[in-house]
Amino acid sequence: MNSRVEQLEKEFLDYVKKMSAYHEALALIYWDLRTGAPKLGVDQRAEVIGMLSSEVFKMSTSEEMAAYIAYLSKAELCEKTRKVLEDCKKNYEKNKKIPAEEFKEFVILQSKAESVWEEAREKSDFEMFRPYLEKLVKITKRFINFWGFEGNRYNALLNLYEPGITVDLLDRVFGELREKIVPLVKRITDSTKKPCTDFLFETFKKESQRQFSLDVLAQIGYNFDAGRLDETVHPFATGLNPGDVRVTTRYDEHDFRTAVFGTIHEGGHALYEQNISKDLIGTPLCSGTSMGIHESQSLFYENFVGRSLPFWKYNYDLLNKYANGQFDQIAIEDFYRAINESKPSFIRIEADELTYPLHIIIRYEIEKGLFNDEMEVENLPEIWNRMYEKYLGIRPGSDAEGVLQDVHWSGGSFGYFPSYALGFLYAAQFKNKMLEELPNFDELLEEGNFLPIKQWLTRNIHQYGKLKKPLEIMTSITGEGLNSKYLVDYLYKKYGEVYQLNE
């Protein structure tokens, strides 16, 4: 019996290793497509992607997989194999419960909707996109019924990206955030002590920005023997395996912040993937545990490191070495206030730290409304604009800068948005705990000693990959559940200082 189990376990691990190899090949193909693949090869590349994806999909839902799950679920396994099996089972059930025909319909719809959305956004024409969005919502509702759900129907979607997170929890935490942030945004909007920002927009050569980005990545502990930095339209980080985690960024010669903070953000994602235990290579556990925890790492570095005063005390001279004199007359405190300007704006991906969570909360409330039949797709432009007016005090002038701005819905990725705000909440809570062990956090930044920070994150988070679930990580680090207090405190303290609200 025992050797039979051992044999099966070995076969199972070989099987998932093969699946991982497909995923790695696909990740490389996607990276290549987005960093400079010749355009005339794209159609044929899509065929290759289709073939590899369908092979790995077949493997994840095969009778062989079903047999591994059935036999091994009853066996005594080591922790790693058990967690791998759980992950495969979750995937199997997710995919197997959808009739093949419906899944195919969804994939076709998805790809059509994406190109229609692109045109609709360009023309700022919601009516053009509406029928596709309606179908996507409708088919996703059927998927929810196939999958089943507990409590709120939207929980089924949250579970795809952030296992353990529910509508009840989000209503509470996002509610607290909203109640605290909205009045702070109002006070800042009315403030008379706004930072001067003109000097930010002078020409900063791309190549110099690239050099600075490379230096900063190296500082925070990104390993260039296990990665590289390239240029893309939409920056991302991708972990092919822990020895090959690539970062991309975008350069705007009239706003150096795009590249610098974009690189630090993606660098945060990359540090996570580079520091997953090598023991997990070749299994589905060898990746970030959830979208939210991933985002907690990128936002930790972007906001708590990159947008902090001590970080710039260490780096201001270096920045000036690469810049063309644009900051020569600017005191570091004024520079710091400038890069932390907060101002209600329409476009989520351009929002500052303080207003960003409100962009997410709006999308969360809309998705929840849609999937609980409390909102209709046809009313979304009006709902969207009203919510922006209510929470941010500004009303989009067009659907392009309103409801049509994000790609997510056109790909049927409902339930993804909350991860962005969750990541920020997680990050603030981790930071609070980190300060107990590294009370000299600010001094470390000011000295350019980033290693203890990376080590803390690796020890508590990175190394585990998917071995621990998001809330397990939270509890084991902080001893408590998700708590909005830490993020709220951080935002009040930081923006109180930047806008001198208490002076």
Add this chain to the structure above:
Amino acid sequence: MNSRVEQLEKEFLDYVKKMSAYHEALALIYWDLRTGAPKLGVDQRAEVIGMLSSEVFKMSTSEEMAAYIAYLSKAELCEKTRKVLEDCKKNYEKNKKIPAEEFKEFVILQSKAESVWEEAREKSDFEMFRPYLEKLVKITKRFINFWGFEGNRYNALLNLYEPGITVDLLDRVFGELREKIVPLVKRITDSTKKPCTDFLFETFKKESQRQFSLDVLAQIGYNFDAGRLDETVHPFATGLNPGDVRVTTRYDEHDFRTAVFGTIHEGGHALYEQNISKDLIGTPLCSGTSMGIHESQSLFYENFVGRSLPFWKYNYDLLNKYANGQFDQIAIEDFYRAINESKPSFIRIEADELTYPLHIIIRYEIEKGLFNDEMEVENLPEIWNRMYEKYLGIRPGSDAEGVLQDVHWSGGSFGYFPSYALGFLYAAQFKNKMLEELPNFDELLEEGNFLPIKQWLTRNIHQYGKLKKPLEIMTSITGEGLNSKYLVDYLYKKYGEVYQLNE
């Protein structure tokens, strides 16, 4: 019956399409490994290569493939399907004889050996590379026994790259070449009318060389919407599909010729792959028909175009625009003589046209010796150096400029080298024929009108991919078999002029 055949034919073509998709994914992975993949990801990437290669290997030797071959060989098929089937059959027979485990071992060894070789060459440390080379030779010998062979054991390897070419033929043709070239090299070495070359070695900035290389690629008709130029240690061209054919080159800031002629050479390969009929995409026929014919295209462009006087009449001003004044005082005729200097040298890829075939003949004789148990890997550095002394009159000072210089053996590509000299022989024979249709060849170059040349090559060679075999192409173009006369005549005429031997 008929619809049964049609159904099977469709299934068979879908099957080979899937195999092509695996090949395309693999080609991208290899390109990536050689153009900047992070070194810590290499081991895991080797696993991915192993998995994908073994999948496509399994497909090429499956019972399903056997069934297609058995049924369809008896059916009436269109030319394309028939040739695809022939190719699959040849491959099936070649691969079926190798046990799957041995093949996988070979593939993993191959990919590791390549990165070890790179380091060994850097350190000029043959001992570091030796165990890998020994294993590669050993496993290849086992492969030869599995395959079987006629006459010489080395014929089995020649057949992989140049079907129809045998040791008997090569001993004759290479023998003729060697007999004619060695005395010509001697006359030139003793000549008192050597070109002055000092000015070639001044600093020519890498970025300027890159710009010139890009311009020249565009001139000869390389389509940048279907390709890109990158930097590597050992330049190559790779066709993922006709819409994505990538070229790499190497820059030496103290010898611009490395990049310029390297780029034109790889550009010649790339033109071949870019101009294969789109009808062949997704089949194994969508590639060059043999290594020798491939090399005939790269050498055609490198030597008959790139190293000709009319080409430089067109491009000398442009070169001077990018250069830093190094040619300002140099008459074009002196420039032409300088870039065509012939001098025995150590590095094959930097060798001039005249001595180049001798570099190949040395490698041919060594490979023939290894596989006929007349030489041992451990003695190669010494054997190598002795042969260089004998044929070229010079002895390498280190293994980096000797036996370690080429990538081929690290990839287990034995039997490949002869293709380079064959390519030159083919090219000279094609050129001779092309002149009948384009008697104004030199004027075309001088006007920068490269299109008729590309069109001639596409019409007679490129478009067919693997639809025609090497000697079929030779016969259909020239009406005769391989003949060393054309290359010998070309070399005597050109070097007679460059060295003013008859004046």
